Amino acid sequence: MTSPVRDADIDPKAFRRALGNFATGVTIITAQGADGEKVGVTASSFNSLSMDPPLILWSSMKTARSCEIFESATHFAVNILASDQMDMSNHFARQQMDKFAGVEWEAGIGGAPLFPNCAGRFQCEAYDRLDGGDHWIYVGRVVAFDDLGRSPLCFHQGSYSMVFNHPGAPKKPAPEMAKSPHADRMGNHKFFLMIRAIQGYQDRYQPKLHALDINLIEARALLVMNTTVGLDADQMLVQLNAPMVEVNEALLNLENCGMIAQSGNGYILTETGAQKADQCWELAEAHADESFSQFSDEQLETFTTILRHLI
Incomplete structure (x- = not known):
């Protein structure tokens, strides 16, 4: 069990991350x-x-x-x-x-x-x-x-999300006459299944990022900049799926920590940022290996093909 953080020890960045829960x-x-x-x-x-x-x-x-x-x-x-x-x-x-x-x-x-x-x-x-x-x-x-x-x-926690009924919530039986033949449509709809899968995947991934002392949106920004150089805030917005105010704050935090620097109208990784991005990739890949360990290579190849086709 972790010890509570006292007033004098509060780190604003960690405090904001905790509030994000x-x-x-x-x-x-x-x-x-x-x-x-x-x-x-x-x-x-x-x-x-x-x-x-x-x-x-x-x-x-x-x-x-x-x-x-x-x-x-x-x-x-x-x-x-x-x-x-x-x-x-x-x-x-x-x-x-x-x-x-x-x-x-x-x-x-x-x-x-x-x-x-x-x-x-x-x-x-x-x-x-x-x-x-x-x-x-x-x-x-x-x-x-x-x-x-x-x-x-x-x-x-730094990302937009949607409301879904909790699977553990008590279910009120619908009157027989009101029951729809499509009652299970949302539970079997591929879009809603993807949303729920992403949320579950992210919920298990988020606590692991705490060890790197960055939040989810900051990690995403580092990974994006690790593969694409010179993106500005508006271009980053498309990749990060977060409010502009959060994107701007993440970029400011990363810049203040010396992980990114402005280059022209966009941003690039510093040496420190590149090292942190490598750590983020290692963590992301380890989490993916853990999450998909129960599936065969053939299943994963099919899954990846489907995702690429939907992009």
């Missing part, structure tokens, strides 16, 4: 300032607070440029993203001149932008702002909401 949804918080300027930020810090009165909260770094608008706005909106809105999440995580250009939206209460096809939306009256260390905690009183019932986009 708590799976969250993904939202875009929007508002319109007194001068009409609109703001939208990707955030996973949203949570419910009170039923009576109906209150919710979310937090933002105090240094964020958007704070000035959120502080002056009378209302803000919480757009809970659906599982097919990863591009929206990445778009609003980037720094850019006009995030709303080319994006479909409608004005909500107080002018706060609302997006279509979300899982849910909450329109809030600004209620309070609390000091939360290096963050401001914004509390909103819900004055209107939409329950759109779509499957939500989730985030866990």
Whole structure:
């Protein structure tokens, strides 16, 4: 049994990695300032607070440029993203001149932008702002909401994920008349099986990375840069399947640790980074050997052929 980490010993990087064990949804918080300027930020810090009165909260770094608008706005909106809105999440995580250009939206209460096809939306009256260390905690009183019932986009340990029913959860028998002849469709559907297999594979792999003192997305970045030189953040995004804000943070962490360096518009591995990438490859290959040890060479060759065909 490991000893708990005390305040004085807390390493911010390790602390953030530990917090990543708590799976969250993904939202875009929007508002319109007194001068009409609109703001939208990707955030996973949203949570419910009170039923009576109906209150919710979310937090933002105090240094964020958007704070000035959120502080002056009378209302803000919480757009809970659906599982097919990863591009929206990445778009609003980037720094850019006009995030709303080319994006479909409608004005909500107080002018706060609302997006279509979300899982849910909450329109809030600004209620309070609390000091939360290096963050401001914004509390909103819900004055209107939409329950759109779509499957939500989730985030866990540096990667986007989706919601699936836990196989160990108690199952409520469906009424005979409501039973569908396709009740086992999801359990046997190849796409959902692949998703569940990837999640299980990753869950067993993640703890092993702790020995290398990097997280999952940092390891992926090193492996990508070990095979492709000079990719920029947008190009890395395609390979890493993670929010842009997490990609940027991973690249910053790796650069601060001396593992990568900027080269032109992209990044390259340093000697230290190349050594760490080799360790990541060794770990990844060992994990693959362990995971696939029960299958024959013929089965693995067939499996690899199928995967390459699907790319």
